[in-house]
Amino acid sequence: xxxxxxxxxxxxxxxxxxxxxxxxxxxxxxxxxxxxxxxxxxxxxxxxxxxxxxxxxxxxxxxxxxxxxxxxxxxxxxxxxxxxxxxxxxxxxxxxxxxxxxxxxxxxxxxxxxxxxxxxxxxxxxxxxxxxxxxxxxxxxxxxxxxxxxxxxxxxxxxxxxxxxxxxxxxxxxxxxxxxxxxxxxxxxxxxxxxxxxxxxxxxxxxxxxxxxxxxxxxxxxxxxxxxxxxxxxxxxxxxxxxxxxxxxxxxxxxxxxx
Amino acid sequence: xxxxxxxxxxxxxxxxxxxxxxxxxxxxxxxxxxxxxxxxxxxxxxxxxxxxxxxxxxxxxxxxxxxxxxxxxxxxxxxxxxxxxxxxxxxxxxxxxxxxxxxxxxxxxxxxxxxxxxxxxxxxxxxxxxxxxxxxxxxxxxxxxxxxxxxxxxxxxxxxxxxxxxxxxxxxxxxxxxxxxxxxxxxxxxxxxxxxxxxxxxxxxxxxxxxxxxxxxxxxxxxxxxxxxxxxxxxxxxxxxxxxxxxxxxxxxxxxxxx
Numbered sequence: 023x024x025x026x027x028x029x030x031x032x033x034x035x036x037x038x039x040x041x042x043x044x045x046x047x048x049x050x051x052x053x054x055x056x057x058x059x060x061x062x063x064x065x066x067x068x069x070x071x072x073x074x075x076x077x078x079x080x081x082x083x084x085x086x087x088x089x090x091x092x093x094x095x096x097x098x099x100x101x102x103x104x105x106x107x108x109x110x111x112x113x114x115x116x117x118x119x120x121x122x123x124x125x126x127x128x129x130x131x132x133x134x135x136x137x138x139x140x141x142x143x144x145x146x147x148x149x150x151x152x153x154x155x156x157x158x159x160x161x162x163x164x165x166x167x168x169x170x171x172x173x174x175x176x177x178x179x180x181x182x183x184x185x186x187x188x189x190x191x192x193x194x195x196x197x198x199x200x201x202x203x204x205x206x207x208x209x210x211x212x213x214x215x216x217x218x219x220x221x222x223x224x225x226x227x228x229x230x231x232x233x234x235x236x237x238x239x240x241x242x243x244x245x246x247x248x249x250x251x252x253x254x255x256x257x258x259x260x261x262x263x264x265x266x267x268x269x270x271x272x273x274x275x276x277x278x279x280x281x
Numbered sequence: 282x283x284x285x286x287x288x289x290x291x292x293x294x295x296x297x298x299x300x301x302x303x304x305x306x307x308x309x310x311x312x313x314x315x316x317x318x319x320x321x322x323x324x325x326x327x328x329x330x331x332x333x334x335x336x337x338x339x340x341x342x343x344x345x346x347x348x349x350x351x352x353x354x355x356x357x358x359x360x361x362x363x364x365x366x367x368x369x370x371x372x373x374x375x376x377x378x379x380x381x382x383x384x385x386x387x388x389x390x391x392x393x394x395x396x397x398x399x400x401x402x403x404x405x406x407x408x409x410x411x412x413x414x415x416x417x418x419x420x421x422x423x424x425x426x427x428x429x430x431x432x433x434x435x436x437x438x439x440x441x442x443x444x445x446x447x448x449x450x451x452x453x454x455x456x457x458x459x460x461x462x463x464x465x466x467x468x469x470x471x472x473x474x475x476x477x478x479x480x481x482x483x484x485x486x487x488x489x490x491x492x493x494x495x496x497x498x499x500x501x502x503x504x505x506x507x508x509x510x511x512x513x514x515x516x517x518x519x520x521x522x523x524x525x526x527x528x529x530x531x532x533x534x535x536x537x538x539x540x
Contacts (some may be wrong), residue, residue, distance in 0.1 A: 041395070044355050079372070111491050115491065116491050116492065116493040117493070118447065118449070131366050149406065149409065149410065150410070150447040150448070151408065151410040151476065151480070153446075153447040154447075154472055154474055154490075154491045155474045160448075160449075161449075164449060187407070187412075188377065188409040188412040188413075189419075190377070190378070190419075190420075190423060213413055215413055215414045216414075216478065216479040216480075217410065217476070217478070217479065217480050218478055219475065219476070219477055219478040220374045220474075220475040221476050221480060223411070231413075232370050232374065232375050233375065234375040234376070237375075251511050263492075278350065
């Protein structure tokens, strides 16, 4: 999504050339390209699919069929991790606790289905500014409370710096997640202000904002995480730039600020 | 601030006529009108000044003189409560913990000065979307951790629904604050989406959003709070409307959704 201006062939070619070893994919471009074809494209480029984004929206969706389809797509792509954005309040709803219960119910339906296909579900806590309309799971602790109802091999969490950087309890939650083997994905984006209207597409390039990226990388390392690190930037301004140049810049910034 | 389109005389006249017993004031219009004159105006209208907003910005200000002036103004206005918006990260800063330490240091300087003048300091946790640029204190628990370094008669917290509604730990923190006698102000605003650019002026009219106002009022009641309840809406759209009509609507919504 960081370089959504690139087609899948452009993306895989550029990643391979830059030595980026894996790529997290989103369902829409994969579906448009064809899931089997996308799997072959990435595989032939020598890249791993780190995660598929995203399933979820359990609190507003009518059924779980689309989530089962997402799990199937993840399996076809060869990634072991489906990221979940769990959904906010239903229309007219005011009860975040009830929304979280509905999320737990959906996980109970989906986790065994995913496990049979070799796919883990990764609950992504989203920043509290999205609690109403995108994700009632706002902290790593809440995500872990949900995940603990299942084996770690089936349900874990995403640590995304953009969503958790402000939370003084997040470092302890990272350690807790690590002890349980539940850090299923680690994503980076920086926090920049002012936020844009709708607050969706203002994630900062690594190093442009106020998040101490190296501290977070070291924290997740110390929790025992050895998986891929994704940079996931939603940013209207970055999306207007040349995609390959942006990918090169992102790889540089990643190295500069986390290694 | 809810009806900032009204002058102080228009505001006090309308509050008195509508039976609104008190009003929270902001420093800028009070200074423009004259602090002594504003105090007399409100007193003559039979209104209480519930709080003065705001002191703070400890992490970026050069000194505490302006905060001492705010305390003096609160005393002159006859309110016992100065609301603090504590400040975010200093320019280039990435350490929220260090920012909170600086806030604690400033409180230690100011609390005795305020107490001598009959003014309590009320730390307002702001929504985590303001952590970088406005307030490193993002949760009621953090605000209480800071307040507990001082007597409850000197330093307490603000419970503002807009800032804490998303936090599953906030209900317990309200109870904790109540037990300590540290709820120094209770403010209402509703959460509506999409958020506007800059996310400052999109607070929803009571009942327009997804916050269960009655549940929060009952929660704060149950914690033993018996002080005034303020409605504080920052909203560019509401500010374009007739101020008296908006004040009337706000009083109706308050009654409808909290009583």
